[in-house]
Amino acid sequence: xxxxxxxxxxxxxxxxxxxxxxxxxxxxxxxxxxxxxxxxxxxxxxxxxxxxxxxxxxxxxxxxxxxxxxxxxxxxxxxxxxxxxxxxxxxxxxxxxxxxxxxxxxxxxxxxxxxxxxxxxxxxxxxxxxxxxxxxxxxxxxxxxxxxxxxxxxxxxxxxxxxxxxxxxxxxxxxxxxxxxxxxxxxxxxxxxxxxxxxxxxxxxxxxxxxxxxxxxxxxxxxxxxxxxxxxxxxxxxxxxxxxxxxxxxxxxxxxxxxxxxxxxxxxxxxxxxxxxxxxxxxxxxxxxxxxxxxxxxxxxxxxxxxxxxxxxxxxxxxxxxxxxxxxxxxxxxxxxxxxxxxxxxxxxxxxxxxxxxxxxxxxxxxxxxxxxxxxxxxxxxxxxxxxxxxxxxxxxxxxxxxxxxxxxxxxxxxxxxxxxxxxxxxxxxxxxxxxxxxxxxxxxxxxxxxxxxxxxxxxxxxxxxxxxxxxxxxxxxxxxxxxxxxxxxxx
Amino acid sequence: xxxxxxxxxxxxxxxxxxxxxxxxxxxxxxxxxxxxxxxxxxxxxxxxxxxxxxxxxxxxxxxxxxxxxxxxxxxxxxxxxxxxxxxxxxxxxxxxxxxxxxxxxxxxxxxxxxxxxxxxxxxxxxxxxxxxxxxxxxxxxxxxxxxxxxxxxxxxxxxxxxxxxxxxxxxxxxxxxxxxxxxxxxxxxxxxxxxxxxxxxxxxxxxxxxxxxxxxxxxxxxxxxxxxxxxxxxxxxxxxxxxxxxxxxxxxxxxxxxxxxxxxxxxxxxxxxxxxxxxxxxxxxxxxxxxxxxxxxxxxxxxxxxxxxxxxxxxxxxxxxxxxxxxxxxxxxxxxxxxxxxxxxxxxxxxxxxxxxxxxxxxxxxxxxxxxxxxxxxxxxxxxxxxxxxxxxxxxxxxxxxxxxxxxxxxxxxxxxxxxxxxxxxxxxxxxxxxxxxxxxxxxxxxxxxxxxxxxxxxxxxxxxxxxxxxxxxxxxxxxxxxxxxxxxxxx
Numbered sequence: 001x002x003x004x005x006x007x008x009x010x011x012x013x014x015x016x017x018x019x020x021x022x023x024x025x026x027x028x029x030x031x032x033x034x035x036x037x038x039x040x041x042x043x044x045x046x047x048x049x050x051x052x053x054x055x056x057x058x059x060x061x062x063x064x065x066x067x068x069x070x071x072x073x074x075x076x077x078x079x080x081x082x083x084x085x086x087x088x089x090x091x092x093x094x095x096x097x098x099x100x101x102x103x104x105x106x107x108x109x110x111x112x113x114x115x116x117x118x119x120x121x122x123x124x125x126x127x128x129x130x131x132x133x134x135x136x137x138x139x140x141x142x143x144x145x146x147x148x149x150x151x152x153x154x155x156x157x158x159x160x161x162x163x164x165x166x167x168x169x170x171x172x173x174x175x176x177x178x179x180x181x182x183x184x185x186x187x188x189x190x191x192x193x194x195x196x197x198x199x200x201x202x203x204x205x206x207x208x209x210x211x212x213x214x215x216x217x218x219x220x221x222x223x224x225x226x227x228x229x230x231x232x233x234x235x236x237x238x239x240x241x242x243x244x245x246x247x248x249x250x251x252x253x254x255x256x257x258x259x260x261x262x263x264x265x266x267x268x269x270x271x272x273x274x275x276x277x278x279x280x281x282x283x284x285x286x287x288x289x290x291x292x293x294x295x296x297x298x299x300x301x302x303x304x305x306x307x308x309x310x311x312x313x314x315x316x317x318x319x320x321x322x323x324x325x326x327x328x329x330x331x332x333x334x335x336x337x338x339x340x341x342x343x344x345x346x347x348x349x350x351x352x353x354x355x356x357x358x359x360x361x362x363x364x365x366x367x368x369x370x371x372x373x374x375x376x377x378x379x380x381x382x383x384x385x386x387x388x389x390x391x392x393x394x395x396x397x398x399x400x401x402x403x404x405x406x407x408x409x410x411x412x413x414x415x416x417x418x419x420x421x422x423x424x425x426x427x428x429x430x431x432x433x434x435x436x437x438x439x440x441x442x443x444x445x446x447x448x449x450x451x452x453x454x455x456x457x458x459x460x461x462x463x464x465x466x467x468x469x470x471x472x473x474x475x476x477x478x479x480x481x482x483x484x485x486x487x488x489x490x491x492x
Numbered sequence: 493x494x495x496x497x498x499x500x501x502x503x504x505x506x507x508x509x510x511x512x513x514x515x516x517x518x519x520x521x522x523x524x525x526x527x528x529x530x531x532x533x534x535x536x537x538x539x540x541x542x543x544x545x546x547x548x549x550x551x552x553x554x555x556x557x558x559x560x561x562x563x564x565x566x567x568x569x570x571x572x573x574x575x576x577x578x579x580x581x582x583x584x585x586x587x588x589x590x591x592x593x594x595x596x597x598x599x600x601x602x603x604x605x606x607x608x609x610x611x612x613x614x615x616x617x618x619x620x621x622x623x624x625x626x627x628x629x630x631x632x633x634x635x636x637x638x639x640x641x642x643x644x645x646x647x648x649x650x651x652x653x654x655x656x657x658x659x660x661x662x663x664x665x666x667x668x669x670x671x672x673x674x675x676x677x678x679x680x681x682x683x684x685x686x687x688x689x690x691x692x693x694x695x696x697x698x699x700x701x702x703x704x705x706x707x708x709x710x711x712x713x714x715x716x717x718x719x720x721x722x723x724x725x726x727x728x729x730x731x732x733x734x735x736x737x738x739x740x741x742x743x744x745x746x747x748x749x750x751x752x753x754x755x756x757x758x759x760x761x762x763x764x765x766x767x768x769x770x771x772x773x774x775x776x777x778x779x780x781x782x783x784x785x786x787x788x789x790x791x792x793x794x795x796x797x798x799x800x801x802x803x804x805x806x807x808x809x810x811x812x813x814x815x816x817x818x819x820x821x822x823x824x825x826x827x828x829x830x831x832x833x834x835x836x837x838x839x840x841x842x843x844x845x846x847x848x849x850x851x852x853x854x855x856x857x858x859x860x861x862x863x864x865x866x867x868x869x870x871x872x873x874x875x876x877x878x879x880x881x882x883x884x885x886x887x888x889x890x891x892x893x894x895x896x897x898x899x900x901x902x903x904x905x906x907x908x909x910x911x912x913x914x915x916x917x918x919x920x921x922x923x924x925x926x927x928x929x930x931x932x933x934x935x936x937x938x939x940x941x942x943x944x945x946x947x948x949x950x951x952x953x954x955x956x957x958x959x960x961x962x963x964x965x966x967x968x969x970x971x972x973x974x975x976x977x978x979x980x981x982x983x984x
Contacts, residue, residue, distance in 0.1 A: 027626065029558070030566075036557065063534050065529040066521070067521045089589065092584050095583065097583065106564060106568055151642070
């Protein structure tokens with residue numbers, strides 16, 4: 001297996017695409033903008049789903065499933081939402097094909113035109129709130145805490161695997177509450193669930209904060225976000241949680257009888273993460289040799305490669321491997337013994353390196369004689385030989401160390417690339433070199449827009465749990481008074 | 493909670509719909525033919541998914557994800573497949589909405605017409621085999637064993653929740669093999685996985701067999717099926733597994749270099765079960781009081797209802813409940829304590845009965861004094877009082893007993909309603925009373941069609957593991973020679 005991964009220094013964007021393909025994560029399909037998630041990539045996504053799903057359920061959330069299609073008229077009901085979401089989307093207009101009367105193949109049956117067009121969901125607030133109308137009559141019915149794992153479609157002109165695709169997989173949580181306070185608490189709770197997941201499971205440092213009004217979700221009163229730094233210094237929005245006020249409650253007439261008997265509109269939140277997290281995972285940690293996976297998300301945590309000349313040597317090594325595998329599996333560690341006889345050990349080493357398997361064990365006839373085994377770490381590329389009797393205990397310790405080391409590397413990288421900046425000239429220059437800049441902002445959409453027009457940089461968030469900087473100052477662009485610094489960066 | 497479930501004897505079809513609604517499983521949405529799967533229904537589906545997914549993976553299957561959309565031209569490639577699948581489906585023709593120039597709301601942007609229409613997948617053989625072309629070059633790349641959990645759309649004029657909906661959820665496995673034998677073995681393996689799941693997890697007796705050519709999947713050389721009997725004696729096809737020969741390999745040019753260097757087309761299988769299993773589960777086991785769930789699929793296996801007059805009584809009962817819950821949870825049993833103070837115990841009893849919770853525990857002040865607890869079984873409606881110290885051990889034994897008893901009830905019901913039949917006059921009468929009839933068939937599509945036209949009955953399968961009856965005889969309709977009996981029934 002030739003590695004053929006473009007180095008980051010040469011072409012960061014191509015490096016990313018190369019890893020997606022070489023690590024067998026995803027590929028383009030015949031349908032423009034829609035990707036195929038290959039088994040190895042999907043196994044990582046499944047781990048993400050499983051862990052997130054458990055975290056959601058611990059907060060009382062239940063899964064449900066709502067229709068793929070949304071009647072076109074629903075998009076017109078919530079004025080801001082329509083502007084933000086009803087534009088680039090897949091429109092179903094017919095429900096039948098027929099044999100082409102002029103020859104072979106099939107054509108759309110013109111008789112089978114739908115009375116009202118259906119939109120393939122780009123997000124499900126409208127259809128879900130049309131359902132919540134049936135569920136919510138009294139304060140006793142609240143809160144409603146639903147999540148769905150599903151596919152959504154937003155027609156995209158320029159796509160990149162995982163980062164921006166026309167169809168993608170995600171979860172969308174939609175909650176209804178009896179009070180604004182409770183809804184706001186839920187929106188905050190969920191962004192912190194995302195942050196915890198990013199930090200602990202993905203080894204991904206994120207900044208939690210509020211979006212500026214310009215960057216809010218269409219129809220939201222407040223959008224909370226987690227923002228991660230990629231290795232090129234650009235920002236990637238990895239998850240968002242929205243406080244939607246009563247906008248959808250009013251648009252879809254979801255009213256409940258409160259404890260005092262009065263009729264109130266329900267308060268809403270929505271929150272989601274998507275297969276975009278896969279893009280963040282790849283971009284944040286990998287190196288020029290390929291993918292680097294935090295053990296918590298690695299479908300294979302330990303791979304074992306036998307080195308042998310004769311069938312007897314192979315059998316002897318495999319016997320040792322099986323014994324180690326059994327002990328590791330008993331400790332919940334996922335192990336693959338790569339006993340393929342169609343490729344050589346060097347090919348296997350390269351393949352598992354590209355695929356980011358955290359730990360590789362290798363053993364040959366000489367190791368066997370010496371009672372030793374070679375242990376290689378993917379994150380540091382360090383190798384060590386050790387007595388085979390020590391290897392299980394070593395790996396049990398090593399996996400969490402790797403998990404933390406990957407996090408620490410990312411934290412250190414970010415620390416080196418976040419700076420305070422108080423000069424507009426400096427800003428214009430530094431922002432292009434891949435930095436997060438902590439700057440004063442006067443709070444107006446106009447200033448934010450002017451900065452974006454001049455530099456492509458946007459306010460990623462107004463931080464709430466790290467990089468919080470409440471202090472008086474002057475806007476980096478307008479010079480007007482400001483009460484806090486916010487995070488500016490160029491974003492994916 | 494008024495039960496308001498129509499008795500089976502009065503209107504079987506309405507009984508089914510009532511249970512779907514009253515047990516909070518699903519409801520109709522604003523989109524014709526698309527249902528909302530509510531949290532309680534979805535929790536059952538999640539259990540099904542989890543168990544099936546583990547069974548698939550044990551056989552070496554990996555999950556992946558393929559695009560929702562299929563280019564229209566793909567359907568024309570496999571001649572039989574197009575006839576069977578490309579007709580009633582959702583067609584995407586445009587990719588943008590715009591503000592209505594004549595007023596408020598949105599309209600389809602006529603400028604945004606797709607060059608080629610996209611079909612929302614009714615099943616994914618075509619798009620997946622277009623991808624397998626990239627994956628399969630050599631015999632070393634085979635077998636490919638992929639499955640995806642996803643939504644599919646088949647436009648239906650008449651829909652019923654779970655049984656027939658325009659959008660439904662399912663899994664579809666698609667495998668590619670180097671030989672016909674290996675593909676056939678895989679198709680058989682998967683139908684037996686389905687049968688095992690139906691019998692052991694769903695408590696659902698099924699007949700495994702081959703479909704007659706008339707009833708085969710579009711493009712299949714052989715279709716294997718599991719067929720279940722509902723309480724009205726009708727058959728429900730609960731899962732199918734297809735041997736597709738080289739049809740898709742040839743249509744999508746999936747060729748591999750075999751061990752001998754020759755180029756061969758890959759051999760295909762596909763197999764799927766859907767949310768239709770939810771319909772089978774409901775229809776097979778439930779009674780006039782509501783849903784009956786086998787414990788293996790019950791989201792809540794044990795519910796506890798306190799009976800109390802004073803807050804002190806409630807606190808004392810809840811303390812006992814918490815202790816029992818902890819012990820049950822430690823044994824992997826899912827427990828809900830229903831401490832709601834907004835509804836009375838009788839309401840709770842009815843609600844959990846309708847929802848099919850296998851075991852209910854109740855305890856009041858008198859029980860507390862006596863150290864006893866009341867245990868009720870949903871399947872038999874039996875109640876018993878026992879010392880509270882015995883209840884954990886009792887429930888640990890009881891849950892598998894309930895699982896088996898539900899299976900036995902269904903097996904007994906089926907045994908009473910499967911008959912051999914050798915007279916056409918008898919056939920016409922009996923088939924309408926809800927029977928599976930084991931009859932001789934001459935093997936021709938014409939006879940099968942004539943029987944269907946006369947009675948609506950179809951050949952559900954040619955059995956392979958139960959009700960196998962290889963014997964000489966004469967076709968029930970044509971009188972021509974026959975070598976075996978097959979299963980006739982009227983089907984959902």
